[in-house]
Amino acid sequence: MRMESEDIQRDNVAKIAALFPNCVTEAQGEDGHLKKAINFELLKQMLSDSVIDGDEAYEFTWVGKKASIVEANRPIRKTLRPVKEDSVNWDTTENLYIEGDNLEVLKLLQESYLGKVKMIYIDPPYNTGHDFVYPDSFIMDNEDYNEGTGYFDEEGNVNYSRENSESSGKYHSDWCSMIYPRLLLARNLLSDDGVIFISIDDNELANLKKICEEIFGEENFIANIVWKHTQQSKNDELFFSRQYNHTLVYATNKNNVARFYFERTEEDNKNYSNPDNDPKGAWRAGDVRSPNYRRTLCFDIVAPNGNIIKAPANGWRWSEESVKEKISTGEIKFKDDYSGIIRKIYLCDQPGRTPENLWEGNRFGTTRQAASMIKDLFDGIQVFDTPKPIELIKSMIQLLPDNNSLVLDFFSGSATTAHAVMDMNAHDNGQRKFIMVQVAEPCAENSAAYKAGYKNICEIGKERIRRAAKKIHEDNPDATFDDGFRVLKLDDTNMKDVYYAAGDYTQEMLPGMESNVKSDRTDLDLFFGCLIDWGLPLSLPYTSETIDDCMVHTYNDGDLIACFDENVPESVIKTIAKRQPLRAVFRDSSFASSPEKINVGEIFKSLAPDTRVKVI
Structure with missing residues (x-):
């Protein structure tokens, strides 16, 4: 058996070889052996009608981009080891909690979950200059790596508290190189109708959008949700009090994604009535004006009493033939005094409410509410400072029509996504499953979490899932849902070096x-x-x-x-x-x-x- 992750670069070469066999050649690999490679000059010639010659082209790049692409394709010799003692309902659960660097974990999941994930939500570290930045070795130069300019402490351990200062020459480059390969690998896991939600603030919004356009395609952009995460004004802000964050939404293929709806509430329905006892049920008046001026839509309508109804400034919404048909079917009715027309919009024809892209905190939760919830779960101890509210994640999950879908979060933090999945399942009898991935980032020794016995974020996340499941059962005693999870830890391969290089060993x-x-x-x-x-x-x-x-x-x-x-x-x-x-x-x-x-x-x-x- 291979016992290493998929070699994506090799697979890509094979795909090109199938289309352009004359562009395949041989090159010497790092191990000294010959391997298949692409003659890019010849490939460029084969695609000459599509290649832009010269130096000018519309592109987005940064120092380290090529290295990040190479790293995404590079196989690793690692594995995931079961940890039954940390798990809940090991034998029956279909949920996973994986501890380890998410870049390497995503590589290991490439074949097992290729095209099987319906939704990904991630809340990656924001590039504020103070937050944790994943210290991937491929984004450092040799001097950084060998001498440890902040990436490693004196003992050679990863320095998770390193600041990515704005004065650094690689301030944006480091962050882009961190997120790019992870999103490349994540896209492979999404189903044909899958969607990804990515939370971000202003610092890297523009760069993240460009990266997503490259990886998912500009045509697969769905929305930029603006979430008002706080109701309080911040008087210490210099110019504006920032009260919102962004969530970029992209699809694998937007054409395959079912239209998004929220469940209708009584508030949504309050404007519907049925004054004329229409057999179709409750309805409300709809706009009959054209959103844009068109000369052909400016015509008079003659009411049954002979009254002439003039077109609004922009004209009617439909052609004259369509208006006559809608009057005959009852979709358009005349006002009681025949002074105008009304379009009927039936409640029964509305599968739900089209979601807005402005999400207010009173419905979708705030950071303060999220912090209060996790504090209550942990008996009054603030073990995590910046969790996302479960209302926010539940609202994203609610947009998926399939309640049997697989949800992945590979920056899982305090495991809000797992909490949200279980809560949704408890309320609608869903069979959703989750995969949480989190690196074991140590808790600061002066933090409340560390003093309470939690040495790293993974310990907090696993305990949060246990406590959340218990609370959901208490609040919903008749609900049945998968409240367990299998714990797996990233580790070096199970095999000795001789397994991979038997020829290097003597008799x-x-x-x-x-x-x-x-x-x-x-x-x-x-x-x-x-x-x-x-x-x-x-x-x-x-x-x-x-x-x-x-x-x-x-x-x-x-x-x-x-x-x-x-x-x-x-x-x-x-x-x-x-x-x-x-x-x-x-x-x-x-x-x-x-x-x-x-x-x-x-x-x-x-x-x-x-x-x-x-x-x-």
């Missing part, structure tokens, strides 16, 4: 390398490593059983069966093969000799010819 070194698996890894570690490598979801049920003194693991009723024991007997191999799983995995040390390993292939050819068998 004399082999006696100390009987196993190519690291000694601290369990069956469950290997099992989930195989799920990632084979591109299977990480949230489905599995069982473990003992067969002839060997532990056998079955995933989702046969999507994968694995046995990692030493010297697995033939009887166990045959039992697994008779179940005809889609995939079967063994360790190299499961077989005492090469003939035994060959025999496994023959057994599966005979009993389960369609099963894919691999050895790690």
Whole structure:
């Protein structure tokens, strides 16, 4: 098995090769071996009618952009290790909480969740000059990396409190290089009708919009939601009291996204009435004026009593033929005194209320309300300073017509998104699932969270989900929803270096390398490593059983069966093969000799010819 994330650069080369085979050549890789590469000069010639020659072109770039693209495509040798003791309802839940740098986690999720996420919400660090900036090594030059100009402390650990000062020459570049590869990878996970919501303030709004236009396409921009996050005026602001943040909304393909509606409230319906007992039900008067002047829409309408009704200044909304048809069907009626016309808009024809792009705090929550909620959840301790309100995230989720969708947040912070998903499910019997991703950023030692025993943000997020689920059950005793989550932690690969580079080891070194698996890894570690490598979801049920003194693991009723024991007997191999799983995995040390390993292939050819068998 490959045991490393997908090589996106290699896949892209293969796609170009399928279209332009003459543009594929060979180049020497970093390891000294030849690999396929693209002759860009020849490719440019092949596309000469579309290429803009010369130096002038409309483009958006910054120092480090190319490096960030390369990093997004570069495979990694890492894995996700299960942490059952931190999880809730491990065996039954379909929710995930993943600890680790989100760039690397997104790489590992590329195959398992390709095109499966309906909604992404992220609240990335705002570039205020004081907030945490992900210290990705690829955005630093060698001097930064080696001498540690703020990215690392004296012991070589990541400095999460580093300030990205506006006086820095890479102030905007660092932030752009941080967000760009993450959004590139995130787009791959969105379904064809998926949408992403990204919260941001004024500092990087313009740059984020340009980045999103590159990654998602300008044509897939849906909205810029302005959220009024505070009701209080800030007198310490120099020019204006800033009371809002932005949320950019983009789609994978806007043509596939169902129209957005909010559920109608009594407030929305109060203007509807039925004075003429229309059988279609409640209605209200609609505008009959054209929004833009057109000469052809300026005509007189003759009322049944002979009264002449003149067109408004811009003309009517419809042509003369359409007006006559709408009068005949009753969609347009005359006023009682025949002085004008009224268009009927029926409540029954309104599936909901089209959402505005200005979201006021009294309906969508404020930062103060969010801070108060999390403080109440944690028994009066302010463990997180700037959470988003669940009303804000719930409103985004409500716009999705599917209540069985997968929601991803890879800057999960205090896990507001998980809280919102569970709360929505409790109220509408939905089956939404969540994936939370968060790096274990340490809590400051002088913070209330640290003093309360929470050493990093992940500990806060996991505990918030536990407490939120309990509170939702208390408030909704009859509700049933998935209140658990599986915890996985990003870690180095399960395999020793010899697994990837056996040719680098001599015969004399082999006696100390009987196993190519690291000694601290369990069956469950290997099992989930195989799920990632084979591109299977990480949230489905599995069982473990003992067969002839060997532990056998079955995933989702046969999507994968694995046995990692030493010297697995033939009887166990045959039992697994008779179940005809889609995939079967063994360790190299499961077989005492090469003939035994060959025999496994023959057994599966005979009993389960369609099963894919691999050895790690």
